[in-house]
Amino acid sequence: MSIIKINDIYIKECASVVGKNESEGPLGKYFDLCENDMRFGEDSWEMAESELTRRCIEMLLTKSGKKGKDVSLVTGGDLLNQCISSAFAVSENDIPYLGLYGACSTCAEGLVVGAIMAEKLQNDVISFASSHFCSAEKQFRFPLEYGGQRTPTSQSTVTGSGAFLLSKSGKIKVTEGLIGRVKDGNITDVNNMGAAMAPAAADTLMRYFVESGTKPSDFDVIATGDLGMEGHELTKQLMMTENVVMGDCFTDCGLMIYDMKKQDMHAGGSGCGCSAAVTAGHFCRLLEKGEIKNLLLVGTGALLSKTSANQGRTIPAVAHLVRLESVV
Amino acid sequence: MSIIKINDIYIKECASVVGKNESEGPLGKYFDLCENDMRFGEDSWEMAESELTRRCIEMLLTKSGKKGKDVSLVTGGDLLNQCISSAFAVSENDIPYLGLYGACSTCAEGLVVGAIMAEKLQNDVISFASSHFCSAEKQFRFPLEYGGQRTPTSQSTVTGSGAFLLSKSGKIKVTEGLIGRVKDGNITDVNNMGAAMAPAAADTLMRYFVESGTKPSDFDVIATGDLGMEGHELTKQLMMTENVVMGDCFTDCGLMIYDMKKQDMHAGGSGCGCSAAVTAGHFCRLLEKGEIKNLLLVGTGALLSKTSANQGRTIPAVAHLVRLESVV
Numbered sequence: 001m002s003i004i005k006i007n008d009i010y011i012k013e014c015a016s017v018v019g020k021n022e023s024e025g026p027l028g029k030y031f032d033l034c035e036n037d038m039r040f041g042e043d044s045w046e047m048a049e050s051e052l053t054r055r056c057i058e059m060l061l062t063k064s065g066k067k068g069k070d071v072s073l074v075t076g077g078d079l080l081n082q083c084i085s086s087a088f089a090v091s092e093n094d095i096p097y098l099g100l101y102g103a104c105s106t107c108a109e110g111l112v113v114g115a116i117m118a119e120k121l122q123n124d125v126i127s128f129a130s131s132h133f134c135s136a137e138k139q140f141r142f143p144l145e146y147g148g149q150r151t152p153t154s155q156s157t158v159t160g161s162g163a164f165l166l167s168k169s170g171k172i173k174v175t176e177g178l179i180g181r182v183k184d185g186n187i188t189d190v191n192n193m194g195a196a197m198a199p200a201a202a203d204t205l206m207r208y209f210v211e212s213g214t215k216p217s218d219f220d221v222i223a224t225g226d227l228g229m230e231g232h233e234l235t236k237q238l239m240m241t242e243n244v245v246m247g248d249c250f251t252d253c254g255l256m257i258y259d260m261k262k263q264d265m266h267a268g269g270s271g272c273g274c275s276a277a278v279t280a281g282h283f284c285r286l287l288e289k290g291e292i293k294n295l296l297l298v299g300t301g302a303l304l305s306k307t308s309a310n311q312g313r314t315i316p317a318v319a320h321l322v323r324l325e326s327v328v
Numbered sequence: 329m330s331i332i333k334i335n336d337i338y339i340k341e342c343a344s345v346v347g348k349n350e351s352e353g354p355l356g357k358y359f360d361l362c363e364n365d366m367r368f369g370e371d372s373w374e375m376a377e378s379e380l381t382r383r384c385i386e387m388l389l390t391k392s393g394k395k396g397k398d399v400s401l402v403t404g405g406d407l408l409n410q411c412i413s414s415a416f417a418v419s420e421n422d423i424p425y426l427g428l429y430g431a432c433s434t435c436a437e438g439l440v441v442g443a444i445m446a447e448k449l450q451n452d453v454i455s456f457a458s459s460h461f462c463s464a465e466k467q468f469r470f471p472l473e474y475g476g477q478r479t480p481t482s483q484s485t486v487t488g489s490g491a492f493l494l495s496k497s498g499k500i501k502v503t504e505g506l507i508g509r510v511k512d513g514n515i516t517d518v519n520n521m522g523a524a525m526a527p528a529a530a531d532t533l534m535r536y537f538v539e540s541g542t543k544p545s546d547f548d549v550i551a552t553g554d555l556g557m558e559g560h561e562l563t564k565q566l567m568m569t570e571n572v573v574m575g576d577c578f579t580d581c582g583l584m585i586y587d588m589k590k591q592d593m594h595a596g597g598s599g600c601g602c603s604a605a606v607t608a609g610h611f612c613r614l615l616e617k618g619e620i621k622n623l624l625l626v627g628t629g630a631l632l633s634k635t636s637a638n639q640g641r642t643i644p645a646v647a648h649l650v651r652l653e654s655v656v
Binding site: 088109119306 | 372375400411415416418419422429431437445447467507511631632633634636639641
């Protein structure tokens with residue numbers, strides 16, 4: 001068995017912080033905090049991302065009436081080299097920190113690991129994931145000042161963070177997790193993360209459906225993290241070759257966070273913060289109200305290294321799945 | 329309670345692969361495979377490191393008579409940006425992959441997470457950690473061709489990998505784990521990782537002793553991952569200020585892997601692969617034979633980002649602890 005059954009762990013509270021573009025998208029009003037200053041009051045993009053994460057964790061603690069010492073563990077990560085924005089963000093609050101690396105799959109990976117740890121520790125655990133447009137563009141492609149032309153398949157890294165309090169009670173139950181396998185679709189284009197991630201997303205979805213005996217129509221929403229327009233279509237086609245029609249419940253956080261007609265976001269949103277903010281700000285709200293009953297979140301991560309990409313290597317990818325159910 | 333009790337999970341088998349310098353050190357004869365070609369037959373340092381990891385996991389599977397499909401999960405990581413050498417290393421074997429980031433603390437972090445996952449999944453899990461001298465120097469400091477002079481406090485990244493099969497039986501029991509807190513000692517010198525990591529090591533050791541009611545002399549060996557000469561002394565001093573005398577059982581994998589008198593390694597070895605190879609090749613052999621009965625391994629990780637270090641920021645650090653006991 002690959003599916004991991006989680007026993008009695010719930011998302012008790014969540015928090016989301018985003019930047020200006022995300023606040024102007026269709027989900028803008030659902031995020032807890034929208035910051036128009038892309039620097040978040042800091043003097044570098046890396047520290048801006050760190051401050052974004054710090055504020056999101058602080059918001060989560062405030063919303064849930066907790067202090068750092070009430071929480072046994074914080075787990076999560078980001079896209080920056082050595083996950084440096086996360087390290088600085090958690091260095092002040094003295095909560096034991098379990099660092100993850102799953103690229104843009106970190107939100108789902110963190111929910112699975114966090115839920116297992118909360119079950120094991122029988123105490124509250126925080127999981128989080130964050131990304132920042134400016135630090136990601138600088139690190140993975142070009143500094144913004146270069147003003148490079150973006151290709152149609154390129155996605156826009158979400159400036160956003162989502163954090164979750166995993167606990168022994170709550171309205172959203174974390175019922176199952178599935179850890180993904182690294183899949184390499186032989187994509188070398190660093191501006192086409194969707195195509196790089198589609199094989200991993202399809203692999204995880206197929207493994208889940210086969211092992212659980214479920215089908216897409218059993219779920220109110222099946223959301224991938226940040227496949228964007230290209231990757232979303234490719235995943236539907238890959239599933240079709242396995243005779244699985246994904247149907248209307250199948251969506252992608254990267255296609256939801258921006259207005260794809262009005263905002264100039266090319267193939268959609270991406271980054272750890274994309275699925276983290278959409279899940280914390282939007283899906284969890286729907287699950288808490290019982291407006292959707294169950295959700296499969298498939299975090300999709302392109303394990304892109306600029307060094308190996310410049311060496312002409314392909315971009316391997318991984319997709320982790322977490323199943324969330326409303327218990328209201 | 330911060331200490332995590334692990335129920336009936338054992339290191340059933342382990343494997344270690346190292347490079348030339350490590351094979352010439354005092355533990356050389358205990359490693360499973362020594363490769364004199366620093367490129368491991370590949371055309372870049374990053375792919376060399378990936379091949380090192382791949383061989384180590386393959387060696388582990390061979391030694392334990394397992395195939396990839398027998399294992400439920402592989403968890404671990406490395407020091408490279410986006411842990412790219414690990415991603416390529418596991419992309420061929422189709423085992424679900426849980427990526428960690430803990431810098432040089434990854435071996436201990438992986439043993440804790442891997443043991444919890446093996447307990448949860450009730451099936452075999454692999455944990456691993458790797459590093460490579462040339463890829464690390466290139467990424468964190470200067471390309472080797474630059475021929476920079478190294479400072480006395482600088483350490484030498486170990487070219488090595490260690491992998492562990494965590495299972496329901498074996499001669500070495502994984503009894504406890506403790507996840508570290510991120511500590512920032514305000515060190516900004518990228519050539520003094522030992523000083524950056526010492527506060528995290530001392531914090532984790534103190535938390536463990538206070539909570540468990542144990543003292544250093546209760547253990548045959550207490551080994552930090554890669555504090556090196558400087559960090560080892562500083563940690564002893566920090567513990568002394570808390571009235572804890574670490575005593576003769578206190579050592580450091582970075583001081584053990586090289587001959588500190590004959591090999592020109594400055595402050596000692598470092599890197600994920602240091603504690604991973606020393607634990608897999610040396611400590612596990614002693615535990616399996618019952619020559620030592622118990623071991624506290626404290627993986628020490630400097631969460632060093634070249635970007636933030638160049639921005640003048642400090643180097644935060646984390647230390648994770650795992651307790652291993654011989655059951656022969």
